[in-house]
Amino acid sequence: MATLSHIIEHARLAARSVVEYGEGLINPTVRLGITGLSRAGKTVFITALVHGLVRNGRFPVFDALSEGRIVRARLVPQPDDAVPRFDYESHVQALVADRVWPESTRQISELRLVIEYQSRSGGMRELVLDMVDYPGEWLLDLPLLEKSFEAWSAETVEMSRRGPRAPLAKAWLAHLATLDMAGPADESAAIEAARLFTQYLSACRNGRYALSLLPPGRFLMPGDLGGSPALTFAPLEVVPDRTPPRGSLWAMMRRRYEAYKDVVVRPFFRDHFARLDRQIVLIDTLAAFNAGPEAVRDLQEAFRSLLDCFEIGRRTFLSSLLRPRADRILFAATKADHLHHLSHDRLEAILRRMVDRAIARADVAGAAVDVIALAAVRATREAEVRRGGATLPCILGVPATGAHSGSDNRKDLSGQMFDGMTEVAVFPGELPVDPDTLFAQGAVPFRGLAATTADEADFRFVRFRPPPLETTGDGVPALPHIRLDRALQFLIGDRLT
Ligand SMILES: Nc1nc2c(ncn2[C@@H]2O[C@H](COP(=O)(O)OP(=O)(O)OP(=O)(O)O)[C@@H](O)[C@H]2O)c(=O)[nH]1
Numbered sequence: 001m002a003t004l005s006h007i008i009e010h011a012r013l014a015a016r017s018v019v020e021y022g023e024g025l026i027n028p029t030v031r032l033g034i035t036g037l038s039r040a041g042k043t044v045f046i047t048a049l050v051h052g053l054v055r056n057g058r059f060p061v062f063d064a065l066s067e068g069r070i071v072r073a074r075l076v077p078q079p080d081d082a083v084p085r086f087d088y089e090s091h092v093q094a095l096v097a098d099r100v101w102p103e104s105t106r107q108i109s110e111l112r113l114v115i116e117y118q119s120r121s122g123g124m125r126e127l128v129l130d131m132v133d134y135p136g137e138w139l140l141d142l143p144l145l146e147k148s149f150e151a152w153s154a155e156t157v158e159m160s161r162r163g164p165r166a167p168l169a170k171a172w173l174a175h176l177a178t179l180d181m182a183g184p185a186d187e188s189a190a191i192e193a194a195r196l197f198t199q200y201l202s203a204c205r206n207g208r209y210a211l212s213l214l215p216p217g218r219f220l221m222p223g224d225l226g227g228s229p230a231l232t233f234a235p236l237e238v239v240p241d242r243t244p245p246r247g248s249l250w251a252m253m254r255r256r257y258e259a260y261k262d263v264v265v266r267p268f269f270r271d272h273f274a275r276l277d278r279q280i281v282l283i284d285t286l287a288a289f290n291a292g293p294e295a296v297r298d299l300q301e302a303f304r305s306l307l308d309c310f311e312i313g314r315r316t317f318l319s320s321l322l323r324p325r326a327d328r329i330l331f332a333a334t335k336a337d338h339l340h341h342l343s344h345d346r347l348e349a350i351l352r353r354m355v356d357r358a359i360a361r362a363d364v365a366g367a368a369v370d371v372i373a374l375a376a377v378r379a380t381r382e383a384e385v386r387r388g389g390a391t392l393p394c395i396l397g398v399p400a401t402g403a404h405s406g407s408d409n410r411k412d413l414s415g416q417m418f419d420g421m422t423e424v425a426v427f428p429g430e431l432p433v434d435p436d437t438l439f440a441q442g443a444v445p446f447r448g449l450a451a452t453t454a455d456e457a458d459f460r461f462v463r464f465r466p467p468p469l470e471t472t473g474d475g476v477p478a479l480p481h482i483r484l485d486r487a488l489q490f491l492i493g494d495r496l497t
C-alpha cells in the first residue's frame, strides 16, 4: 500500500529524473554504479579505471581507446555539492607511488570524469561519467527495507545458531536470553545488546570466516552515526505476528530499527541506487574460498537476497525505488590475478552460478548482462614451478606485510610472515571445474581456514603488494590489469561510438 511518504518519495524521484534527463540531452551522462560488499575492490577499481582513462592506459579491448578516438579524459567538478569528492589523487599516490592498497572506505564519495572523443562519424563529442564510491557494508542494508523488525530478528537469531556462526554468537545470545522484551524499555540493556551484536558481526567478517550476510551495515561501518539511537538496537527473540506492549524494550528496539531504515538506509539507496544507468557488481569470491565452503555459500546467499531486491516488474515501493534504469549489468569476480589464467574461466563459471537468478531476471527485463573475472590491478605474474615430477601453474608476486593497512581484516591470511620486498611463487590451488559441487546442500567440497590451519587449507590467496607501473608499447607507464578493458567496453563502449 502506498503511504504518504512513499508518494512523496516517488514524486521526488520523478522530478529529479526529469531534471537529469534534460541535462543528459545536453551532456550525455552515464552514472555508473560500482557495487560490492566490503573489500570487494570498489575503490581500487575506480582508481585503476580513472588512472587508465586519463593516462591512456593499456586497454586493447576498449574500442574507443584502441581505435585512437579518445582525445582525452579529465576530471571535472562533480554534480552533487553535498557529497565528498572521491580522493582520486591520494588513492593513486598510495597505489602507484607507495605501492600500498587504499584504506577501507568510510564515507560515500563521488567523482566525475569527462571523456572527449571522436565519434565514428568523425564529430567531436563528450561523455560524462559519474562514479560513486561507498563503504561496501552499507549494501547489506538493501534487503532490510522490506523486512519488519520481527522478521529480521527471527532470521538473524536463527542464522546465528547455525554453522560457523554459532560459536561466534555465544556471548550475544547469552545476553539475549537475559532480556525481558515485554518489560520496560531499558537503555543500558539496549546499549549492551547492540555492543555484543556488533562484536558478533565483526567476528563473522574476520578473514578467517569471511562471512558476508551481516546486516545492518552501519554497525560495522557507522559513518558519522556511531553511538546514535538509530544504531543502538539489536535483534530480539520476539513473536512475529504480535505487536509490542507500549513502552517495552521490544517497542523501543522496533522503533529504532524503523528509524535506521528511514533515516539511514532509504536515503542512501534513493540518492545513490535509484539514479544508476549502468552497474558493475564486484564480488570477491576468493576471500570466501580462503575461508571455506560455508563462506562461499554465505556469499551466494548474500547476493541472492541483495539481487532479489532489484526485482523487476514487481509493483512494490522498493522495486520502483530501485528498479534499475540500468540497462547493462556486469557481474565481476575481482582479484583474478590471484589465480593462474587457467582458472579464470572456472572463476567466471562459479560467479555465473552465484548470480544465476539475477541474470535470469535481468534477461527478462531486457537488460544486457555479462559475467567476467577481472583484476583492476594485476599484482602478480605467472610461472610454472616444477615440484617432484609435476609442473604446477603458480603465480609470482610480492606479498604485503599487512602492517601498513591496519583496517584490513583480511591481512596475513596465510598465517605466514612476509617482508614486503621479496617476490615469492605461490600455488593458489585450482578451482573446481563444476560449480555445482560447491553449492550442493551439506557438501564439504574443500577445506578452508574456518575449519583448518593455513597449511591444510586447499586454497591459498596471499595478499600481494600493488605492482610497479609497466610501460606500454608506446612508452606510457600504466598499471597492469586483467580484463579491465573488457569491462570498460561492456559498460560504456556503446556510448562512445
Ligand atoms: N591483487 C589484487 N588485489 C586487489 C584488487 N582489488 C582489490 N584488491 C585487494 O582488496 C582489498 C580491498 O579493495 P578495495 O578497493 O579497498 O575494496 P572496497 O570494495 O573499496 O572495500 P570497502 O571500501 O571496505 O567497501 C585491497 O586492499 C587489496 O588488498 C586487484 O585488482 N588485485
Ligand SMILES: [Mg+2]
Pocket (backbone or CB within 6 Å): 042, 043, 044, 103, 104, 105, 133, 134, 135, 136
Ligand atoms: Mg572502498
